[in-house]
Amino acid sequence: MDAIQVQGVSKSYGAQQVLTDIDLAVPAGTVFGLLGPNGAGKTTLVRILATLVRPDAGRASVVGHDVVTSAFEVRQKISLTGQYAAVDELQTGRENLVMVGRLRRLGRSAASRRADALLERFDLAEAGRKLVKTYSGGMRRRLDLAMSLVTSPPVIFLDEPTTGLDPRSRQQMWAFVRELADAGSTIFLTTQYLEEADQLADRIMLIDRGVAVADGTAESLKVRVGGERVSLSFASPAAVALAVADLDPVASTATSVTVATNGTAAEVRELLDRMDKIGATVDKVAVHRPTLDDVFFALTGGGPR
Amino acid sequence: MTSAYWAVDNSLAMIGRSLRISARNVEALLMAVMLPIMLMLIFVYIFGGAINSGTAYVNYVVPGIIILCAGFGASTTAVSVTHDMVGGLIDRIRSMPVVSSAVLTGHVVASVVRNLVAMALVIGVGLLVGWRPAAGVTDWLAAIGFLALFMLSISWLAACLGLLVRTVDAAGGATFAITFLPYVSSAFVPVDTLPSWLRGVAEHQPITPIVETTRGLLMGTPIGSSWWIALLWFGGITLVAFSWAAVLFRRRTA
Numbered sequence: 001m002d003a004i005q006v007q008g009v010s011k012s013y014g015a016q017q018v019l020t021d022i023d024l025a026v027p028a029g030t031v032f033g034l035l036g037p038n039g040a041g042k043t044t045l046v047r048i049l050a051t052l053v054r055p056d057a058g059r060a061s062v063v064g065h066d067v068v069t070s071a072f073e074v075r076q077k078i079s080l081t082g083q084y085a086a087v088d089e090l091q092t093g094r095e096n097l098v099m100v101g102r103l104r105r106l107g108r109s110a111a112s113r114r115a116d117a118l119l120e121r122f123d124l125a126e127a128g129r130k131l132v133k134t135y136s137g138g139m140r141r142r143l144d145l146a147m148s149l150v151t152s153p154p155v156i157f158l159d160e161p162t163t164g165l166d167p168r169s170r171q172q173m174w175a176f177v178r179e180l181a182d183a184g185s186t187i188f189l190t191t192q193y194l195e196e197a198d199q200l201a202d203r204i205m206l207i208d209r210g211v212a213v214a215d216g217t218a219e220s221l222k223v224r225v226g227g228e229r230v231s232l233s234f235a236s237p238a239a240v241a242l243a244v245a246d247l248d249p250v251a252s253t254a255t256s257v258t259v260a261t262n263g264t265a266a267e268v269r270e271l272l273d274r275m276d277k278i279g280a281t282v283d284k285v286a287v288h289r290p291t292l293d294d295v296f297f298a299l300t301g302g303g304p305r
Numbered sequence: 306m307t308s309a310y311w312a313v314d315n316s317l318a319m320i321g322r323s324l325r326i327s328a329r330n331v332e333a334l335l336m337a338v339m340l341p342i343m344l345m346l347i348f349v350y351i352f353g354g355a356i357n358s359g360t361a362y363v364n365y366v367v368p369g370i371i372i373l374c375a376g377f378g379a380s381t382t383a384v385s386v387t388h389d390m391v392g393g394l395i396d397r398i399r400s401m402p403v404v405s406s407a408v409l410t411g412h413v414v415a416s417v418v419r420n421l422v423a424m425a426l427v428i429g430v431g432l433l434v435g436w437r438p439a440a441g442v443t444d445w446l447a448a449i450g451f452l453a454l455f456m457l458s459i460s461w462l463a464a465c466l467g468l469l470v471r472t473v474d475a476a477g478g479a480t481f482a483i484t485f486l487p488y489v490s491s492a493f494v495p496v497d498t499l500p501s502w503l504r505g506v507a508e509h510q511p512i513t514p515i516v517e518t519t520r521g522l523l524m525g526t527p528i529g530s531s532w533w534i535a536l537l538w539f540g541g542i543t544l545v546a547f548s549w550a551a552v553l554f555r556r557r558t559a
Contacts, residue, residue: 050400072402080400086393090326102318103403105311131329147397 003028003186008058019210033201034190041210042190050080079148083159085140089133104151118146138169155186208300221295230261231286239280251297312404319411341374341427367431368519369492374423379463380480382416386467387476416460439525448522458539461546468553511538
């Protein structure tokens with residue numbers, strides 16, 4: 001059964017089209033990764049699914065409840081961890097958790113017990129009695145996630161859960177997300193980090209400027225871009241321009257051009273000879289297997305913006 | 306447990322939150338404590354000598370200062386509502402099965418409590434600098450109840466303004482009218498000392514009947530029709546601000 005279904009959802013703000021005809025389905029108990037650059041429309045889609053924004057067109061449902069007509073039922077089944085840690089600076093970690101527990105109708109004493117258990121689990125037991133304004137970024141995110149899990153909802157929305165975190169905190173968040181997935185929660189995750197989607201998501205949808213450009217498993221997306229790649233770095237933009245004109249690149253940046261290869265020395269040598277012939281001096285050569293980055297740049301049209 | 310029970314419990318949780326945050330917001334707290342004291346001293350010792358109100362000026366001005374402080378309190382309330390709206394917490398709460406008014410109720414109740422504390426300070430400092438009220442126990446209770454209703458209505462108005470603006474900075478400015486109106490009323494000078502065009506404004510704006518009722522209850526001056534005009538203003542402001550806030554809260558950010 002699908003925990004989340006989206007059919008033909010569009011949304012615009014004024015003249016700006018934010019989402020265009022998005023279709024997706026997330027089977028219950030899986031992790032879905034919505035991957036895209038800043039401004040791609042990821043947060044808007046999460047906000048629609050979390051009943052905060054109405055779509056202009058199309059339908060969306062969470063655990064069978066329509067997000068527009070049955071918003072209250074949807075809210076009982078979800079939790080939302082937004083892009084910015086939604087915590088009260090002037091309350092302690094524990095007070096933040098108890099507050100959410102009471103809003104979630106646990107009652108005062110059950111909310112207190114739950115708060116203590118979550119502080120323990122998220123490695124905040126000692127910090128729990130301190131004001132959140134003294135917390136580090138990683139601690140805030142952990143508290144933020146803990147606040148989303150006060151009542152263990154079946155569907156969890158995580159909007160860019162690791163943006164701005166240091167590598168160790170990121171690893172820690174990933175471990176928590178995996179734990180939740182193992183426990184059977186359906187997780188809808190947005191991220192601008194390809195590695196994060198690769199690490200966590202069962203299925204990935206790539207969106208760019210509100211349009212879904214690809215979806216599938218990380219592996220199937222990598223296959224779409226083909227086999228191995230060779231990247232040539234050039235010293236000058238002029239050389240890049242020459243190379244782009246001469247080759248059939250799968251991606252290019254201001255300083256490099258990437259083309260498909262079979263990975264053999266012969267083919268790389270031939271490529272370098274060809275560059276010599278057209279007068280484009282190659283600085284460096286790198287051969288690599290496709291990553292989601294390649295998929296991303298290939299499908300969203302060219303290099304990073 | 307009925308949904309009404311949980312609506313009350315949700316509101317209590319949010320009232321507790323807003324009170325805790327108020328008590329820990331050191332700058333706002335200091336302002337709330339210092340302001341009534343400074344205003345009292347400025348009006349009594351600096352302006353008071355030059356103003357002829359027909360009685361010792363301190364006996365005239367205390368109700369005005371209580372209301373002026375409540376106006377500044379409203380600006381704190383608007384700022385904290387806007388702060389919640391621009392932070393992520395509101396999105397979290399709006400995505401939960403929670404009565405949406407609980408957040409605003411928390412702010413409003415905390416605002417009334419803060420204002421009552423400021424009022425107690427004004428009264429205390431007033432007594433120290435020579436204010437001699439003529440009120441009996443019932444008059445005092447009536448005055449406090451009356452002022453609490455006033456604080457409730459301007460707190461809802463402040464919450465509403467806090468929802469209306471988009472930035473925390475704008476929230477302070479939006480409450481400008483509430484902090485300014487007392488000056489164009491009978492709060493600090495008798496209305497008949499104003500130029501005639503301004504007198505019309507002063508007599509028909511809500512602060513004058515509120516001040517006159519408070520002064521009547523505490524000092525024994527005539528109240529006349531002021532009390533019910535003031536109550537009508539309270540009712541009207543609360544009703545409009547409450548309904549408008551409910552609409553804004555649902556629509557905001559959608």
